[in-house]
Amino acid sequence: MLTPLKPGEWDWNKAAHLLNRAGFGGTPEQIDALYHAGFDRSVNRLLNAPDDTAEFPKPVWATQDSSQQMAILHAGLDLAAAGTPADQEARKMIFRKYQGDVRKNMIDLVGWWLNRMATTPDPLREKLTLFWHGHFATGVTKVRDSYKMWLQNETLRQHALGDFGSMVRAMSRDPAMLVWLDGADSLRSKPNENWARELMELFTLGIGNYTEDDIKASAKAFTGYKVNPANQTFFYSPLQHNDEQKTFFGKTGDFNGDDIINMILGKPVCAQYMVRKIWRFFVYDNPAPALVNDLAARFQKNGYAIHPLMNEIFRSAEFYSPRAIRMQIKRPVEWTIRNAKVLEASLPPTIPMTNALRQLGQIPFDPPNVKGWDGGKAWITTSTLLARYNLSNYVIGNGGMTLQPVGNNAKKARPMRDVPSRAVIDFEKIAPAALRKDTTALVKSLSLRLFQTELIPYASQRFIDYLEPRKADIDDQTVRELLHLMMSTPDYQLT
Amino acid sequence: MHHHDDDHIIEPHTNTLHTRREFLRTSMLGAAAAWTLPVFLQKTFFELDAMAVDSAVQVTTGKDSPILVVLQMAGGNDGLNTVIPYADDVYYRSRPVIGIGADKVLKLNDYVGLNPRLVGLKSLYDQGHLGVIQGVGYPNPNRSHFRATEIWQTASDADQLETSGWLGRYFDSCCSGADPTVGVTIGNELPQSFASPHPTGVAFSNPEQYRWVNNDKNGSDQVFKQLNQPDDAGVDDNTGGSIGMLSGNQHNNENPLDFLQRTALDAQLSSDKIIEIACKYKSVVDYPRTHLGDSLSLVGRMIAGGLPTRVYYVSQGGYDTHTNQTGTHDRLMTELNDALVAFTKDLQAQGNFNRVMLMTFSEFGRRVQQNGSNGTDHGAASPLFVMGGGMKPGLYGKYPSLTDLNAGDLKYNVDFRSIYATILEKWMGAPSKNILGRQFPFMPLV
Numbered sequence: 001m002l003t004p005l006k007p008g009e010w011d012w013n014k015a016a017h018l019l020n021r022a023g024f025g026g027t028p029e030q031i032d033a034l035y036h037a038g039f040d041r042s043v044n045r046l047l048n049a050p051d052d053t054a055e056f057p058k059p060v061w062a063t064q065d066s067s068q069q070m071a072i073l074h075a076g077l078d079l080a081a082a083g084t085p086a087d088q089e090a091r092k093m094i095f096r097k098y099q100g101d102v103r104k105n106m107i108d109l110v111g112w113w114l115n116r117m118a119t120t121p122d123p124l125r126e127k128l129t130l131f132w133h134g135h136f137a138t139g140v141t142k143v144r145d146s147y148k149m150w151l152q153n154e155t156l157r158q159h160a161l162g163d164f165g166s167m168v169r170a171m172s173r174d175p176a177m178l179v180w181l182d183g184a185d186s187l188r189s190k191p192n193e194n195w196a197r198e199l200m201e202l203f204t205l206g207i208g209n210y211t212e213d214d215i216k217a218s219a220k221a222f223t224g225y226k227v228n229p230a231n232q233t234f235f236y237s238p239l240q241h242n243d244e245q246k247t248f249f250g251k252t253g254d255f256n257g258d259d260i261i262n263m264i265l266g267k268p269v270c271a272q273y274m275v276r277k278i279w280r281f282f283v284y285d286n287p288a289p290a291l292v293n294d295l296a297a298r299f300q301k302n303g304y305a306i307h308p309l310m311n312e313i314f315r316s317a318e319f320y321s322p323r324a325i326r327m328q329i330k331r332p333v334e335w336t337i338r339n340a341k342v343l344e345a346s347l348p349p350t351i352p353m354t355n356a357l358r359q360l361g362q363i364p365f366d367p368p369n370v371k372g373w374d375g376g377k378a379w380i381t382t383s384t385l386l387a388r389y390n391l392s393n394y395v396i397g398n399g400g401m402t403l404q405p406v407g408n409n410a411k412k413a414r415p416m417r418d419v420p421s422r423a424v425i426d427f428e429k430i431a432p433a434a435l436r437k438d439t440t441a442l443v444k445s446l447s448l449r450l451f452q453t454e455l456i457p458y459a460s461q462r463f464i465d466y467l468e469p470r471k472a473d474i475d476d477q478t479v480r481e482l483l484h485l486m487m488s489t490p491d492y493q494l495t
Numbered sequence: 496m497h498h499h500d501d502d503h504i505i506e507p508h509t510n511t512l513h514t515r516r517e518f519l520r521t522s523m524l525g526a527a528a529a530w531t532l533p534v535f536l537q538k539t540f541f542e543l544d545a546m547a548v549d550s551a552v553q554v555t556t557g558k559d560s561p562i563l564v565v566l567q568m569a570g571g572n573d574g575l576n577t578v579i580p581y582a583d584d585v586y587y588r589s590r591p592v593i594g595i596g597a598d599k600v601l602k603l604n605d606y607v608g609l610n611p612r613l614v615g616l617k618s619l620y621d622q623g624h625l626g627v628i629q630g631v632g633y634p635n636p637n638r639s640h641f642r643a644t645e646i647w648q649t650a651s652d653a654d655q656l657e658t659s660g661w662l663g664r665y666f667d668s669c670c671s672g673a674d675p676t677v678g679v680t681i682g683n684e685l686p687q688s689f690a691s692p693h694p695t696g697v698a699f700s701n702p703e704q705y706r707w708v709n710n711d712k713n714g715s716d717q718v719f720k721q722l723n724q725p726d727d728a729g730v731d732d733n734t735g736g737s738i739g740m741l742s743g744n745q746h747n748n749e750n751p752l753d754f755l756q757r758t759a760l761d762a763q764l765s766s767d768k769i770i771e772i773a774c775k776y777k778s779v780v781d782y783p784r785t786h787l788g789d790s791l792s793l794v795g796r797m798i799a800g801g802l803p804t805r806v807y808y809v810s811q812g813g814y815d816t817h818t819n820q821t822g823t824h825d826r827l828m829t830e831l832n833d834a835l836v837a838f839t840k841d842l843q844a845q846g847n848f849n850r851v852m853l854m855t856f857s858e859f860g861r862r863v864q865q866n867g868s869n870g871t872d873h874g875a876a877s878p879l880f881v882m883g884g885g886m887k888p889g890l891y892g893k894y895p896s897l898t899d900l901n902a903g904d905l906k907y908n909v910d911f912r913s914i915y916a917t918i919l920e921k922w923m924g925a926p927s928k929n930i931l932g933r934q935f936p937f938m939p940l941v
Contacts, residue, residue, distance in 0.1 A: 182817065328751065329755070378684065381685050383682075383700060384683050386707060387683075390708050465718075484715070485718055485719060489759075490756045494751060
């Protein structure tokens with residue numbers, strides 16, 4: 001058992017840290033409320049939050065009907081055969097419209113999900129769903145189907161706090177995953193190794209814990225997993241299942257996919273791999289092997305139940321150690337939501353928000369590859385750091401966002417739209433008139449709001465000095481400039 | 496505070512640009528001894544000092560230094576359909592659908608030729624500006640995209656884990672204290688080949704946006720600079736005196752704040768110059784409007800403007816052609832060809848072609864045999880291109896046998912680290928043995 005935090009050590013900063021890491025942060029009032037609830041009740045609240053399903057109805061387009069195959073079937077065309085030239089033309093038209101729909105739907109889905117992350121009463125479930133999305137990283141660029149992407153997101157959410165074994169089994173049958181890693185194309189006679197390789201390399205064991213022969217055997221075991229084009233659901237085709245004897249991890253039998261998953265879960269290294277990854281996401285990089293092994297042993301013994309694992313982590317003293325607090329770089333998705341929280345504003349409109357996330361390197365449903373986002377220091381380069389600084393200007397309603405093409409060839413440069421910021425920020429709430437009379441108090445209040453901690457005197461003084469010549473009349477614009485300065489710092493990128 | 500002897504610090508060549516070292520010296524060394532430096536700057540000082548007494552130090556900036564451009568073809572390029580063994584029946588038997596007809600191949604000799612889309616590269620070859628290196632790989636090839644890419648980026652053995660990149664170690668070894676733009680990546684992410692314990696290099700894709708933009712003309716800029724540059728570091732106030740604004744941060748190697756501060760400093764130092772060049776220099780040739788074309792156009796402008804960069808990094812994705820590969824691969828070859836042709840013309844017009852060498856690489860080649868869906872699966876050895884005005888052109892290495900295979904894949908005969916060693920030592924003038932961990936044989940490329 002990890003040493004728990006002593007209840008007496010619970011303070012406002014730790015409440016803020018819990019909310020930042022287990023969820024997506026909060027306003028000063030929300031942190032106050034959590035702090036006053038006390039340590040035990042705070043952790044309970046996050047782990048056993050009310051169901052939010054009714055508050056977030058699924059996007060209207062997210063139906064089994066929305067697939068390209070369905071459109072082709074509806075038009076009375078054959079799925080497999082090319083058909084007459086007229087048929088081919090009709091298919092081309094369907095495909096073109098379908099591509100446009102997918103693009104539109106995916107932008108909608110990104111907005112839908114970020115809004116849910118930002119406003120749900122169950123933020124831990126969304127935070128875990130984001131973790132699982134990065135873990136089972138699947139991209140619409142190859143799946144090309146917004147319904148399947150939505151469905152996978154829903155499946156990840158359902159299992160987010162359940163047990164990891166069920167999650168892996170669900171992913172092995174997930175229609176988006178079956179397209180993404182070619183499982184649906186895997187043939188009895190020619191098993192495709194893509195899913196089999198990543199299942200072990202990325203999803204459960206980590207490289208070095210299996211052989212190339214194990215991959216081949218596993219690929220055979222998963223043959224027969226198909227997606228029904230008529231309703232976008234998984235089905236098992238016994239005819240396409242390779243039922244020969246397979247040798248996996250030294251055992252021989254006619255294994256199916258679930259057998260393979262069970263044998264993988266039987267390895268302590270699987271629990272260790274997952275605990276290390278979860279710890280890195282929620283706490284810090286490179287946890288000590290002893291800590292990982294200790295947590296992993298219980299994780300495996302508890303049938304890979306995620307809820308008790310998260311409970312132990314959030315109650316541990318280590319989670320609140322100096323090595324953890326404000327030592328993580330905000331993920332772009334987190335950065336976006338935290339901006340809205342600290343400013344008590346709504347999220348930016350979906351299109352500029354997606355544009356911003358692209359510049360910062362994290363678009364949900366479009367990970368760079370099946371390994372997901374590297375995270376940590378990889379989020380930050382000179383380019384993305386300046387982009388964060390400049391996008392915060394847009395976020396506080398201080399300027400437009402120029403959607404520019406990558407690169408530049410002066411003669412042909414496309415004129416790009418300047419999207420004006422429509423941010424509505426209640427400056428009286430954030431910087432009440434009474435506070436504006438006392439620049440020191442104003443800087444302190446905004447620091448707590450933005451950084452969830454006080455600044456060192458040297459830094460506070462910079463901001464106070466900035467306000468000094470404007471002191472007579474600190475209007476909303478001055479507060480904006482101050483906020484932009486505070487957000488244009490290395491420190492604001494940390495959580 | 497540590498004493499710094501000016502005599503030990505080598506002056507950079509250029510007068511126009513503040514190198515990081517120059518910047519640190521002018522802004523920090525004159526500072527009162529009571530000032531406590533941010534931890535990462537302290538480290539930098541000790542290193543600069545240690546480095547200054549090392550005679551192997553190479554001053555890296557200056558207008559005439561050779562430049563390396565690395566072009567990553569991400570996803571595993573099908574080498575067999577790039578440099579095609581058109582005289583080999585095994586090629587056509589293995590690839591009944593996706594094999595490229597001998598009549599279309601752009602022949603280099605009586606056995607191999609280039610993909611028909613690489614017309615411009617063929618001319619460059621004929622003009623003596625292109626090297627084609629065949630059968631490049633390494634022992635015990637890995638077929639995972641991530642691991643194989645990591646092996647190429649870090650130049651490690653297949654069974655060794657190395658975190659720093661080969662170019663990062665070059666920067667560390669030869670450019671320590673240099674301007675951060677010594678390494679430039681077009682894009683938002685630095686490649687692992689730039690990784691090092693002391694990260695060097697900047698990334699950008701839109702020079703016009705590569706600066707801090709604000710609306711307040713009265714003083715914001717000044718405060719911003721103070722917050723993001725250590726040119727006016729805080730006095731010790733019992734918090735460690737870091738420009739890190741928050742109390743309670745511990746300093747250690749993993750500290751992300753040190754890293755963020757360093758990146759903020761690099762952004763500040765590079766932004767003005769990059770924008771200035773972007774405003775002043777426009778391409779005189781038409782680049783194709785592709786991602787790669789845009790990237791190389793930007794590199795061309797930065798070279799024209801004299802950015803003191805030794806290594807540029809660009810990438811082209813999409814080479815993971817498991818299904819119906821022909822159309823996709825054709826398009827990629829066309830994009831590659833058109834972008835390289837434009838880049839060459841640009842550099843020739845600038846008069847810089849002789850000081851630039853471009854090297855392509857991909858994490859692996861693909862299987863000899865086409866697969867069940869008219870594509871190809873992950874393979875091993877494959878060819879790469881080296882291009883430039885100052886190199887010895889020709890066909891290097893030998894084409895791997897199509898029948899003597901290693902688990903269905905081509906065997907390598909040129910270790911990619913021999914190419915790195917040659918480029919480092921013969922082109923960049925750097926000690927390749929230190930950077931690559933051992934001495935790899937040189938190739939007569941330069």
